[in-house]
Amino acid sequence: MSAPAVQAAPIWDSLVGQRHVIETLDRAARGDGMTHAWLFTGPPGSGRSNAALAFAAALQCTRAGCGECHSCRTVMGGTHADVTAVRTDALVIAVKDVRDLVRRAALSPNGARWQVIVIEDADRLNDHGFNALLKAIEEPNARTVWLLCAPTSEDVLVTIRSRCRSVTLTTPTAAQVTEFLVRNDQVPETIAAHAARASQGHIGRARALARDEGTRNRRNEVVHWPAKLISLGSCMNAAANLIEVAKHETDAQTAAIELREKAELDRSYGVEGRGKRPREYAPALKELEAGQKRRAKRRLLDVIDRALMDLVSVYRDAIATGVGATTALVNEEIRADIAQLVRRSTPEAHLRRIEAIFTAREQMLEHNVGPQMALESMMVALRLEGERR
Ligand SMILES: [Zn+2]
Structure with a gap:
């Protein structure tokens, strides 16, 4: 006989469309099926790091995730003493950061419950990072729990993966x-x-x-491009425009943070105004600026990437309409544009355009090709061929 179903704790309310995941984690937080290493996988945006954080809260809460107590609130707010969450904007998590985590994992929790370590982008560990982590996961502390997040389980070294209990999130409808x-x-x-x-x-x-209306407007602009890419000039414009919009959005995100980081650095070295600077200040400033530059680049690529996925959705809609599918379109509100793409081109050609988008993405993310070059040749490949309007 199975036990009667228990209403899942409130902490899980923010996970959308993840009933199975919630059941598993809720039960574990109540002591049924608990283990010391977990791997959260799922497509971008499905909420894997949210799920990991909610689980961390449920583990620290005496009511398995009430969502209201001090433990729940401090975990979700990122200030709980026994929950360390690592998120990175860098392409690779530094080995020295992993070693710090391993040292932390060896400590007993301050409170009565668990020492929880969350690595939000475990796919950004390289082999050195994974190896530094391996021993800690192989020979765990009794009160330590590792929560790793990655897009797919293949992103994590097999020797680590095999020691984790897997939780797979799916794309919500x-x-x-x-x-x-x-x-x-x-x-x-x-x-x-x-x-x-x-x-x-x-x-x-x-x-x-x-x-945010600004976000809606920017997306709206992007999804209107495919029907307008007719001349070479319009392609070049679209590429330049995309970079400009992405830079604008990235700057808005980073400017305040960078200023604060610089102020913190100045304070920690006792540098005020035009005063004397200690010898260690210059290299520290250089390191800070290099880190900020890496992060800005990563953010820029993330923003561009999102626009590329929006473009893909337009061509998918055109293909679906072209082959006579009757399901709802992702871009329902630009049906007129989609109809024009269907009239002026073929599903096969739209498929090639999607391939061109993925090629540009790979060039930028994996081969370090500059956005301008990658996006210009991509836009030209997206151009509508044949007759003029
Ligand atoms: Zn609670």
């Missing part, structure tokens, strides 16, 4: 995301439905689209 935005963020239904469709199951993106 548009209906689930809409319902969440209305219920949780009090967004009007029509805006929520648009954001849910346009985000294609990426919760963070859906929330940004639902809450």
Whole structure:
């Protein structure tokens, strides 16, 4: 006989469309099926790091994740003494940072429960990082729990993966995301439905689209390009425009943080105004600036990447319409543009355009090709061939 179903704790409310994951984690937090290493996988935006953080809260909470107590609130706010969450904007997590985590994992928790270490981008560990981690996961401390997050289990070294219990999140449906935005963020239904469709199951993106008109406008501009890419000039313009918009968005995100980091550095070296600078200041400043530059680059690529996925969604809609599918389009509101793409080109050609987008993405993310060069040749490949308007 199985035990009667228990209502899952409130801490799981922010996970959208992840019923199986919630059941597993809720049970573990109550002591059924608990283990010391977990691997959270799922597509971008499905909420794997949110799930890991909610689990960390549930583990620290005496009521398995009430969402209200001091433990729950400090874990979710990132200030709980026994929860260390590592997120990075760098392409690779430094080995020295991993060693710090391993040292931390060897300590007993301050409180009565667990020492929880969350690595949000475990796919950004390299082999050295994984090896530094391996021993800690092989011979765990009794009160330590590792929560690793990665897009897929293949992103994590097999010897680590095999020691973790796996939790797989799935892409929530548009209906689930809409319902969440209305219920949780009090967004009007029509805006929520648009954001849910346009985000294609990426919760963070859906929330940004639902809450911020600027984000909606930028996306709107991007999805209108495919029907306009007719002349070589329009392709060059679109490439330049995309870079400009992405830079604008990246700067808005980073400017305040960079200023604060510089002020903190100055304070820690006792540097005020034009005063004398200690000898160690210059190299420290150089390191800070190099880190900021890496992070800005990463953010820029993330923003560009999102725009590329928006473009892909337009061509997917054109293919679906072209082959006579009757399902709802991701870009329902630009049906006229989609119809034009269907008239002026073929599903096969649209498929090649999607390939060109993925090629540009690979060039930028994996081969370090500059955005301008990669995007210009991509836009030219997206151009509508044949007759003029
Ligand atoms: Zn609680």
